[in-house]
Amino acid sequence: MTFDQTAVRKDFPILWREIDDKPLVYLDSGNTSQKPQRVIDAMSHFQEHTYAPINRSSYRLAGEATDAYEKGRVAVARLINAPSVDEVVFTKNATEAMNLIAQAWGRANLGEGDVVVLTEMEHHANIVPWLMLVQERKIQIRWVPLTADGQLDLTNLDNLLDGAKVFSFTAMSNVLGTITPIAMLCERAKAAGALSIVDACQFVPHNVTDVQSWGADLVAFSSHKMCGPSGIGMLWGRMEILDAMPPFLGGGNMIDTVTFDSFTTAPVPMKFEAGTPPIIEAVGLAAAVEYLEEIGMANIRQHEMELSRYTLDTLKGRFGDDITIYGPDDVQLRGGVFSFAFRDLHPHDVSQVLDERNVCVRAGHHCAKPLMKTLGVGATTRASIYLYNDTADIDALADGLENASDIFGL
Amino acid sequence: MPGLEDLYREIILDHYRTPRNRGELDPPAIKAEGHNPLCGDEITVYLSISGEGDEAVLDDIKIGGQGCSISQSSASMMTQSMKGKTVAENRALARRFKSLMGIEGIEPQAGDDAIDLGDLEALEGVMKFPVRIKCAVLSWNTFLQAVDTGGGTTSTE
Structure with a gap:
């Protein structure tokens, strides 16, 4: 860890919020990021x-x-x-x-x-x-x-x-x-x-x-x-x-x-x-x-490379061939956005099931329809991380995916 | 938050896993495409109709394209409900279904209330997840596009 991650998380009041008595797991920072108290x-x-x-x-x-x-x-x-x-x-x-x-x-x-x-x-x-x-x-x-x-x-x-x-x-x-x-x-x-x-x-x-x-x-x-x-x-x-x-x-x-x-x-x-x-x-x-x-851009990059490695290893380790994560596996060559196909589940359904656990991801074409055509898919599910995310967020994502499998009986 | 069981009822999952009337129809069947620009879902509706005007009969209907469990199961159930009925009956069914989904601006006509939606009632739970209503009505709007204009493309936006 390159900075005090617990302290950073506390800087973002929205991450203290609970919905249905469960914490928020915000994995949509590639879409838009949350705001620290200082900015507010x-x-x-x-x-x-x-x-x-x-x-x-x-x-x-x-x-x-x-x-x-x-x-x-x-x-x-x-x-x-x-x-x-x-x-x-x-x-x-x-x-x-x-x-x-x-x-x-x-x-x-x-x-x-x-x-x-x-x-x-x-x-x-x-x-x-x-x-x-x-x-x-x-x-x-x-x-x-x-x-x-x-x-x-x-x-x-x-x-x-x-x-x-x-x-x-x-x-x-x-x-x-x-x-x-x-x-x-x-x-x-x-x-x-x-x-x-x-x-x-x-x-x-x-x-x-x-x-x-x-x-x-x-x-x-x-x-x-x-x-x-x-x-x-x-x-x-x-x-x-x-x-x-x-x-x-x-x-x-x-x-x-x-x-x-x-x-x-x-x-x-x-x-x-x-x-x-x-x-x-x-x-x-x-x-x-x-x-x-103050946190340091190099430190943020380091944190995200470590968490990216954890994300790739966790998802591939738990789901094997049932998950296809697009983009490079080498975290030196990539940032922390992970678009994936999960079993035969449609991204909308994946996102819906994850939302029940307050796991916020994006489902869709990500404003890159030509790329979707190149990938041969209509849509993907995308989880994206930032400095305030930690391994518990990724574990919640993986647990949510397990639950999606159960619901759809796949 | 309403429970997922309200959304993913067994009958919906059944139609999703085993969609009815999937496939294509060759010309002169009518072909219409519908898409949801927000999520990239695309659906194609093929209609084989005999006769003229409102009393024309829908002899066959097929669904192509891709989408989530809600859009796919709604399309599948739609085909089951529509096949063999007249265009007028199917328009009434579409009015009834879109009303169930809370779509505004539908002008009900005499007899609409008596229409039995059958399995389609299971989609009522979608109302509790407003983001998904567009998924549920995509195939229906595409059907209406087909019978109104003889083909073309429609969009949820």
């Missing part, structure tokens, strides 16, 4: 003491609120080792960040026949914005296939990247758990003259992130998966790229000046932050980042 308190305190508009009013309270909002940006820049705080753009969520890229960069740079390379393990948020450009602009998409154990099959990558304008890929699959060779993929994109875009939603909350060592051009991720509030997402990009991009949404806050005929934009990052941004959420996010930093 920071947001309440800000609203009780400091809340005001940002960037537009000259009284002291508004100045304090602006400072608090900007502290969120500083915290995020520090967390991902961004070279400049101004390169961090706040959005509504990571999906909006991906749409921002596709719409703002894509519209300025992509036309008929231009190629965007994606992988077969992408989340819909890194597929649909590009499919929209297929419809609007007739761009083409090429797909990096997968190996049998759910890693990227890079055999043909240089051919796929040949002539491509964009290579957009996940840092960690939300279904398979697979961690991709991010720095190498960015380098290969660069060598091919393609823009590298990293969907880091599943990666940043669980690992040490260094966007500079990745050599990435644009990176999207979200607050709600890393102990922060929902309603705020992040785009980091290299300044020269962000600077050259046209704005995404138009309105207040993002302009330099407006006349009856035209407008000029504010500098990055405000250029991409039209309207009143998620102010309270940025304050909560700052608290979440500080919390994670």
Whole structure:
């Protein structure tokens, strides 16, 4: 154990909750994470003491609120080792960040026949914005296939990247758990003259992130998966790229000046932050980042690797051939999301039976329908862990699966 | 929380393990597809109908696709209840079943109350698990899609 796990668990009030006199077993952090008391308190305190508009009013309270909002940006820049705080753009969520890229960069740079390379393990948020450009602009998409154990099959990558304008890929699959060779993929994109875009939603909350060592051009991720509030997402990009991009949404806050005929934009990052941004959420996010930093991202990764090993060994040990866990078995190559097929049971039924024991998992396609097709399934059950989970949670999952077998008589 | 025994009654599990009328029908049978975008369930309903209009008779019905125990057992029981009946009778059955599931906006017609749902009554427990109601009605909406438009695709959303 790399940190005091019992103490960490106590930091999350929702984990004290019991339903039907039984404790909550939250195994859906790949979907969204729970919030520590400190984040809840920071947001309440800000609203009780400091809340005001940002960037537009000259009284002291508004100045304090602006400072608090900007502290969120500083915290995020520090967390991902961004070279400049101004390169961090706040959005509504990571999906909006991906749409921002596709719409703002894509519209300025992509036309008929231009190629965007994606992988077969992408989340819909890194597929649909590009499919929209297929419809609007007739761009083409090429797909990096997968190996049998759910890693990227890079055999043909240089051919796929040949002539491509964009290579957009996940840092960690939300279904398979697979961690991709991010720095190498960015380098290969660069060598091919393609823009590298990293969907880091599943990666940043669980690992040490260094966007500079990745050599990435644009990176999207979200607050709600890393102990922060929902309603705020992040785009980091290299300044020269962000600077050259046209704005995404138009309105207040993002302009330099407006006349009856035209407008000029504010500098990055405000250029991409039209309207009143998620102010309270940025304050909560700052608290979440500080919390994670105190525990240590490397420690969180270590804890999750150990618990991942326990999860794989427990489920495979107890259920053998009756369970198929997708993605790599080597915990160095994967994070703590475990999608599986269990006997012939449908994921909805598995989830329903687990819910009776307060075991919260996700059943469905996980916003990755093309990947489901590659795997040859309609849906999977997915358990995903975070710093507050322990071996007792995994045992509860395994006991619940045993119960599901009994109910369905399989 | 209501007990799982309310949801997974024996008759439902029986239809899930041994679904009736699984398979396909060749054209000119009507084919309609239904899917639930939330969970990825997909169902295909094939109808072989003779005659015209509401008095046309459902000679055969088959179910394809994949889904959870609730959607699969509901589809299986639906086929048993519908086969050999007229389109008008089956529409009434669908109204009655969707009312049982608490679906709003169904306008009951004279005689609906007298319809015997038989085994389908076992799905009443689904009402206590609101998330699963969409599973139970998927095949029924797909049937209605088929008879209303002669095929196509429907969605729970």
